[in-house]
Amino acid sequence: MEKLSQIQGSIVSIPMNDIDTDQIIPARFLKVTDKEGLGKAAFCDWRYLEDGETPNPEFILNKPAYAGATVLVAGDNFGCGSSREHAPWALMGAGFKAVISTDFADIFRNNALKNGLLPVIVDRDTQQQLFSLADEDPNTTVSVDVEAQTLTLPDGREVGFPLDGFSKYCLLNGVDQLGYLLALDAEVTRFEANNRQRVVTTA
Amino acid sequence: MTSNGKARTLFEKVWNAHTVREQSADTPAVLYIDLHLVHEVTSPQAFSMLRERGLAVRRPQQTIGTMDHSTPTTPRNALGVIPVADALAAKQLAVFSENCDDFGIPMYALGDEHQGIVHVIGPEKGLTQPGMTIVCGDSHTSTHGAFGALAFGIGTSEVGHVLATQTLLQNKPKTMAVNVEGSLGAGVTAKDIILAIIARIGIGGGTGFVFEYRGEAIRRLSMEGRMTVCNMSIEGGARAGMIAPDDTTFEYISGREHAPSGADWDAAVDAWRLLPSDDGADFDQEITIRADELSPMITYGTNPGMGMPITASVPAPADEADYNKKIALEKALAYMDLAPRQKLLGKAIDVVFIGSCTNSRITDLRQAAEFVKGRKVADNVRMLVVPGSQQVKRQAESEGLHEVFKAAGAEWREAGCSMCIAMNGDQLQPGQYAVSTSNRNFEGRQGKGGRSFLASPLTAAASAIAGVVADPRAMTASSL
Numbered sequence: 001m002e003k004l005s006q007i008q009g010s011i012v013s014i015p016m017n018d019i020d021t022d023q024i025i026p027a028r029f030l031k032v033t034d035k036e037g038l039g040k041a042a043f044c045d046w047r048y049l050e051d052g053e054t055p056n057p058e059f060i061l062n063k064p065a066y067a068g069a070t071v072l073v074a075g076d077n078f079g080c081g082s083s084r085e086h087a088p089w090a091l092m093g094a095g096f097k098a099v100i101s102t103d104f105a106d107i108f109r110n111n112a113l114k115n116g117l118l119p120v121i122v123d124r125d126t127q128q129q130l131f132s133l134a135d136e137d138p139n140t141t142v143s144v145d146v147e148a149q150t151l152t153l154p155d156g157r158e159v160g161f162p163l164d165g166f167s168k169y170c171l172l173n174g175v176d177q178l179g180y181l182l183a184l185d186a187e188v189t190r191f192e193a194n195n196r197q198r199v200v201t202t203a
Numbered sequence: 204m205t206s207n208g209k210a211r212t213l214f215e216k217v218w219n220a221h222t223v224r225e226q227s228a229d230t231p232a233v234l235y236i237d238l239h240l241v242h243e244v245t246s247p248q249a250f251s252m253l254r255e256r257g258l259a260v261r262r263p264q265q266t267i268g269t270m271d272h273s274t275p276t277t278p279r280n281a282l283g284v285i286p287v288a289d290a291l292a293a294k295q296l297a298v299f300s301e302n303c304d305d306f307g308i309p310m311y312a313l314g315d316e317h318q319g320i321v322h323v324i325g326p327e328k329g330l331t332q333p334g335m336t337i338v339c340g341d342s343h344t345s346t347h348g349a350f351g352a353l354a355f356g357i358g359t360s361e362v363g364h365v366l367a368t369q370t371l372l373q374n375k376p377k378t379m380a381v382n383v384e385g386s387l388g389a390g391v392t393a394k395d396i397i398l399a400i401i402a403r404i405g406i407g408g409g410t411g412f413v414f415e416y417r418g419e420a421i422r423r424l425s426m427e428g429r430m431t432v433c434n435m436s437i438e439g440g441a442r443a444g445m446i447a448p449d450d451t452t453f454e455y456i457s458g459r460e461h462a463p464s465g466a467d468w469d470a471a472v473d474a475w476r477l478l479p480s481d482d483g484a485d486f487d488q489e490i491t492i493r494a495d496e497l498s499p500m501i502t503y504g505t506n507p508g509m510g511m512p513i514t515a516s517v518p519a520p521a522d523e524a525d526y527n528k529k530i531a532l533e534k535a536l537a538y539m540d541l542a543p544r545q546k547l548l549g550k551a552i553d554v555v556f557i558g559s560c561t562n563s564r565i566t567d568l569r570q571a572a573e574f575v576k577g578r579k580v581a582d583n584v585r586m587l588v589v590p591g592s593q594q595v596k597r598q599a600e601s602e603g604l605h606e607v608f609k610a611a612g613a614e615w616r617e618a619g620c621s622m623c624i625a626m627n628g629d630q631l632q633p634g635q636y637a638v639s640t641s642n643r644n645f646e647g648r649q650g651k652g653g654r655s656f657l658a659s660p661l662t663a664a665a666s667a668i669a670g671v672v673a674d675p676r677a678m679t680a681s682s683l
Contacts, residue, residue, distance in 0.1 A: 016534065017527050018406055018506050022645040027626040031273055031291035033247035033298045045647045050633075052651075075527060077407035080440065080506075081645060083342040084245065085358035106376075106410055106442050107342060111358035164374065166230045176360070181368040182258075184224065184233060188370055191223045191235055198237040198335050199461050201267040201309050 001116045003174035007097045007144040009070030012060055013134040014043075019074055020081035021108065025090040027082075038086055039093020061094070065138035073100045073130045078119075079108025088112040098144055100151070102127050113167045114176065120144060120151055120161045129153070146171050210481035213447050214378050214413045217353040217478070221336045223370055231372040237335040238265055239365045240321045241308065243299035244272040244626075245340030249363035250302040260306040261369045267330065268303045268310035270296055271320045275628045276589050276616035285314045285617055292627065306366070319592020319618040322346040322560040326430065327594050329459025333448035333475040338365055343560045343642065344443075345436040349429035350456070351448035351478050353413070356437065376442065377487035379412040383420040385495040390676035392570070393428030394562060394640065394659035396420065397435040398500035398510045399492060406508040409441030412488065415480065416446050420494035426455040427566040434561045435642050438507035447479035499675055501547055502644050502657040504535035509644075513662060513674050519543030538646050539654050540634075547656065547672045554637035555586040555667035556649070557660055558616075559623035562640035563591030565598050567660045572604040574664035574675065575611045581670025586613035587629065589621040613667070625650045638666040 029041040044052065047059050055062040061069075072091070078101040079087060088111050091099065098118040109119045122130075133140040133154060143152045146168060150158045170177055211219075218234070226232035239262075246268075253260070260266060273292040279285050287293040296313060303310035311318040317328070322343055325331040333351035338344060340362040347354035357371065364371055383396055401408075414436050421429065429446050436444030446452075453472055456462045463471040498512035509532075511518070517536065520543060523529040536543065557563070557571050568590060580586045588608045590596040596618055599605055605615045622629040623641035631637055631653025640663050644655035656672060665675040 015530075017531050018508075020506065020643075020645045022643065022648050026647055026651070027272075027624045028651075030244050030626055031289070031295050033295055034251065035248055045651055075531075077410070077440070080406055081342065081437075081643060083340060083356035083358055085248075085340075085360060103407065103410060105407070105440060107356055107358060107437075111360065114358065114360040164231065165228065166372070169229075177372050178252075178256075178360075178364055178367060180230070181233065181364055181370050181372065184368070184370070187223055187233075188235070188261075188368060192369075195220075195235070197265065198332060199330050200264050201238075201330065201461075202264040202307075203461070 001170070001174050001176050004116045004118065004171045005146050007071065007118065008141060009097060010068055010139055010141045011071045011073050011130060011134045012066040012069035013073040013131045014060060015075055015131045017075035018077045018080055021079055021084050021087040022081055024079065024087040025084065030084060030086055035089045037093070038090040039095070042090040042094040070095055070097045071100060071142055072096050072098070073127065073134055076102045078104050080105040083107045085111040085115070088115045088117045092117050100127065100130060113171070116171060118144060118146065118171070122151065122159055122161060126153070126159050210484040212378050212480040212484045212486060213351060213415055213445050213478055214353060217334055217336065218375065220334065221353070226375055231374045234336060234371050234373045236265070236338050236365050236369050236371060238325070238330055238337045240325055240337065240339035240344070241266060241268045241362065242272055242321050242339070242341065243270050243295050245359050246302065246362055247295065247298050248359050249366055250306065252363045253306070253366060258367045260308060260366045263307040265369065266308045266366070268299065268308050269318055269321050269324055270299060270311065270313045272620045272624055273627050274313045274619040276619045276621045277628065278617065279314065283314070287313070289628065314617070316593050319594065320560045320563065320620055322434065323563060323591030323595060326350065326426070327459070327592060329456055329462035332456060332471070333452060334478050338371065342437040343434050345441070346430050346434040346560055348433040348436065348443050348445040349426060350452055351445060351475065353443055353445065355442040376413045377411055379409060379414050379441070380486040380489040381414050381416050382418040382489065382491040383416060383494050384418045384491060385420060385493050386423060387420055387494045387497065390661060391497050391499055392659045392661060393424050393431040395497055395500040396494065397432045398502065398507070398657065399497050401435065401439045401508050402500065402510040403492065404439050404490065406438060406506050407440045409436065409439040412441045414439070414441045414444040415486070416444060421446055422449065425566055426451060427564040430564065431561055435507065438642055448475045499659060499662045501662065501672065502655070503539065503541060503547060504532065505538050505644055505646050507642065507644060507657060509535060510657070513548060513658070513672070517541050517543060517545045517547065548674060550636070550672045552584060552638055552666055552671060553635040554631060555584055555663050556589070556622045556637055556639040556641060557663050558587065558589030558591065558621050559641035560591065560620070561642045562660050563589060563595065565595050567640065568595065568599050568604050569602070571660040571664040572607045574661060575613065575668065576607050578611055578668045580612040580667045583670050584667050586667040587616060587622060588613050589616040590618050592618045622649050624648070638663045638672060
């Protein structure tokens with residue numbers, strides 16, 4: 001994972017609640033065995049016309065003015081549904097570095113953080129303000145400071161957002177969580193010695 | 204109660220018993236995982252990561268694989284093989300097979316006598332037991348909570364963590380008691396309970412929580428019914444849903460392949476009897492619904508929270524005060540091509556799907572078969588019946604259920620996720636309406652442009668016969 005401390009980028013909004021992972025990346029694209037090429041399929045059924053290839057000119061991500069956006073502003077409960085980590089992979093593949101919403105589904109948020117896609121939780125007023133700003137001016141940019149846990153709006157207003165200390169450490173240092181778990185080998189071995197193994201699948 | 208007198212919930216007992224390292228200000232808790240279920244879709248990148256880092260699977264003997272998501276459910280050929288026509292799916296299955304071989308993980312391949320949907324085979328093989336921690340790269344892992352296990356879905360990075368270390372970093376969730384009091388009326392089932400709960404709390408209502416389903420109506424459910432309820436916890440936003448183990452649980456597990464036996468069984472049951480939440484244990488939140496007030500439920504919209512009693516009318520955006528909800532409802536009705544205040548009863552349908560990790564177990568098939576017996580699926584309806592596992596399939600066939608379905612004009616398929624996820628050849632065509640026993644009615648979930656009404660196996664069976672959305676209670680009363 002690459003280090004992530006600052007994000008500065010223009011925003012694009014999909015002001016809908018409950019955007020589920022089947023919309024972010026439909027299941028028919030989950031037959032891959034790697035993480036490549038998913039960006040093209042992000043929001044596939046909204047982004048392309050019936051033929052699945054021709055960009056739908058009405059869909060916001062296809063509008064040239066928003067082409068370079070790296071921060072997605074979305075309605076409440078973003079990422080609900082399936083546990084597919086293909087969702088953050090697809091969003092990152094489509095160029096996003098952060099998603100701003102009032103709240104995120106648990107599994108999506110976990111998956112996003114493990115890949116360096118930053119879920120930024122804001123209050124409803126800020127969310128609505130960002131919807132308006134994105135609508136009015138496609139060049140609206142925001143900046144995010146991971147260390148300070150702040151989102152800075154175009155008017156200079158700073159909004160704090162929650163981020164657990166461990167995820168923050170991993171983002172800032174570009175390390176994944178597996179290293180931490182591997183280092184606990186002795187503790188896990190002790191736990192295993194003290195606790196009966198419940199089932200043996202190989203038996 | 205514990206020696207220090209603090210009353211604890213079922214969740215807390217299981218959580219505490221699996222904490223390798225406590226949560227601190229700087230780090231989440233490290234939780235030990237008893238059983239890891241893997242399938243072909245969410246594991247390949249995790250195995251690749253192990254290879255890149257030169258890591259082994261720490262506990263292959265606590266891991267089991269099955270093929271389910273991208274597998275076709277079409278009939279076997281003359282050689283007894285289920286052919287995989289989709290080259291990408293075939294490759295994914297081959298990669299999965301190789302990964303399980305290389306890392307020493309037992310795996311049930313497509314067509315194997317033990318193969319099936321991951322959340323069906325865990326319980327049926329006796330691998331799912333009370334008090335365990337169980338994870339899988341699939342959000343419906345919450346199913347296993349029906350046994351009093353703490354079971355939840357994880358992403359592929361976490362699949363890698365569990366493969367390599369048998370542990371996960373987890374922040375402790377909050378708990379919500381979901382009381383279902385009273386008893387269910389005729390024609391009302393476990394599926395209706397959970398659809399009613401989600402309609403009440405909304406699809407984000409359980410975010411950050413583990414549910415514990417309690418109350419008389421839950422106690423009276425079969426294990427299959429309890430699995431249906433826990434399965435859809437995630438549709439309410441909760442990663443896990445649990446039910447305290449009791450005699451119904453023990454009876455289900457007893458004698459299964461991986462169940463303890465002899466003295467081990469007695470010891471296990473003694474330990475399991477200590478798991479239910481103590482009297483007076485605190486939950487962070489509590490809700491209560493009355494089972495006797497429930498009707499068969501059906502969804503009308505594009506998420507599982509958009510559900511209503513089957514006799515009700517579709518809500519009108521104009522009646523919705525909250526702006527965001529109004530917009531969401533408008534969009535959902537446009538996708539579903541439904542009018543505000545329209546009744547769904549009598550609405551013509553194209554497909555009925557009975558299957559998925561929510562409703563593909565033997566009791567689900569028995570319920571549907573009982574309804575279908577001696578009747579014909581309506582001419583306008585394609586009905587698929589997809590058993591959750593090869594074992595369920597054999598059981599159903601030994602009871603003659605397949606003949607009942609086939610005689611009615613339904614398709615009797617091989618085991619798998621099938622039309623629930625539409626990545627295996629089974630899918631709706633654009634614009635089609637389906638009454639489906641699966642768990643998600645998101646746009647395109649069952650096929651691009653397809654429209655899903657989620658309901659119970661009883662409602663699905665009644666609708667297949669009627670050719671329209673139908674109330675199983677009305678049909679039972681008039682024609683059985």
